[in-house]
Structures are given as C-alpha cells and as structure tokens.
Amino acid sequence: MRRSNQLPEVNAGSMADIAFLLLIFFLVTATISSDEGINRMLPKECLTGDCGGIIADKNILEVSINNKDEILIENELATLEEVKNLAKIFIDNNGDGTCNYCNGNKDEISSVNPKKAVISLQNGRHTSYKQFVAVQNELTKAYYELREVYSMNIINKPSDKLSKEELKEVKDAYPFILSEAEIK
Numbered sequence: 001m002r003r004s005n006q007l008p009e010v011n012a013g014s015m016a017d018i019a020f021l022l023l024i025f026f027l028v029t030a031t032i033s034s035d036e037g038i039n040r041m042l043p044k045e046c047l048t049g050d051c052g053g054i055i056a057d058k059n060i061l062e063v064s065i066n067n068k069d070e071i072l073i074e075n076e077l078a079t080l081e082e083v084k085n086l087a088k089i090f091i092d093n094n095g096d097g098t099c100n101y102c103n104g105n106k107d108e109i110s111s112v113n114p115k116k117a118v119i120s121l122q123n124g125r126h127t128s129y130k131q132f133v134a135v136q137n138e139l140t141k142a143y144y145e146l147r148e149v150y151s152m153n154i155i156n157k158p159s160d161k162l163s164k165e166e167l168k169e170v171k172d173a174y175p176f177i178l179s180e181a182e183i184k
Contacts, residue, residue, distance in 0.1 A: 058109055059116045061090045067124035069131040087142035091117045101154055118177045146174045
C-alpha cells in the first residue's frame with residue numbers, strides 16, 4: 001500500500017452556496033431602521049387662483065433661528081420653552097371677533113382668526129438641525145393643544161376618539177399653516 005502525500009480536497013462549491021444562503025437569510029430577516037424626519041404634507045394645488053395673495057402683517061408670526069441657534073419671535077429673543085405659548089396666543093387671538101370658539105385676548109396686533117394665522121419659520125445657514133426640529137416640534141405642539149381644547153369644548157370628545165368628519169372639523173378650525181419661505 002502506497003500512501004499519497006496529498007491532503008484530501010474539500011469541495012468549496014457547497015461552501016459558497018451556504019454562504020450565499022446565509023447572506024440572503026440575514027437580508028430578509030434583518031430589520032432596517034426607518035427614515036426619520038419631519039412629517040409634513042406639501043400644500044395642495046391652488047384652485048382658486050388667489051393663493052399667492054398678500055397676507056396682512058398682523059396675521060404672520062415671524063419665528064427665526066439665527067446661526068447661533070437663538071430663537072427670535074418677532075425679532076425679540078425667546079427661549080424654546082416660550083415658543084409654544086407665544087404661538088398659541090398668536091393663533092388663538094380672535095382679533096376680528098369672528099371666531100366663536102377662540103379664547104384669545106383680541107389683541108389688535110396679532111392674528112385676526114386661526115384660519116388666517118400664518119407662522120413663518122426662518123433659519124440661518126448654520127442653524128443646527130437639532131434646534132430647527134425642536135422649534136418645529138414646539139410649533140406643532142401649539143396647534144395640537146389648541147385642537148385638543150377645541151375637541152373637548154366644542155365636540156365634547158378627546159381628539160383620539162374623533163370620527164373622520166369630526167377630525168376634519170377640528171383641523172379646519174385650527175389649520176396648520178407654517179411657511180418656511182422668505183417673507184417679502
């Protein structure tokens with residue numbers, strides 16, 4: 001009997017098949033984190049033709065974040081904690097007295113009606129993303145809180161128990177109008 005100095009060969013073809021199957025298995029079973037960002041809908045197409053109209057200055061709340069992440073509301077420094085309350089006061093003002101559900105002070109220099117109130121958000125080139133999102137969140141909270149009050153006082157239901165029609169009514173009462181365009 002003669003012994004050979006060769007080692008037995010391993011079939012590498014089946015190894016490649018197993019590696020490929022494992023790769024496919026991990027790709028199929030792995031969860032991919034979802035994208036995060038600000039959930040906003042683009043405005044609908046203007047059907048009336050007057051969507052580029054002039055907005056009265058008193059119906060625009062100017063909120064800006066400078067390059068140092070400082071928040072300015074109507075060109076005055078404000079803290080992040082003040083943003084929500086100042087926005088609520090502006091939106092719910094009822095300056096023209098036509099809003100029967102508003103609880104505002106009827107201040108003559110603030111918005112005339114929640115349906116006409118526009119919040120203009122500006123930011124500097126070097127504003128941090130974190131600060132921008134934090135201000136967006138505070139503005140969103142202002143609208144959600146006003147809608148919740150409307151839901152409880154007018155419809156007598158919490159906002160999470162509303163039907164589609166009731167939810168539409170609440171959103172029509174306090175439409176979320178936020179502009180990130182430059183003011184001219």
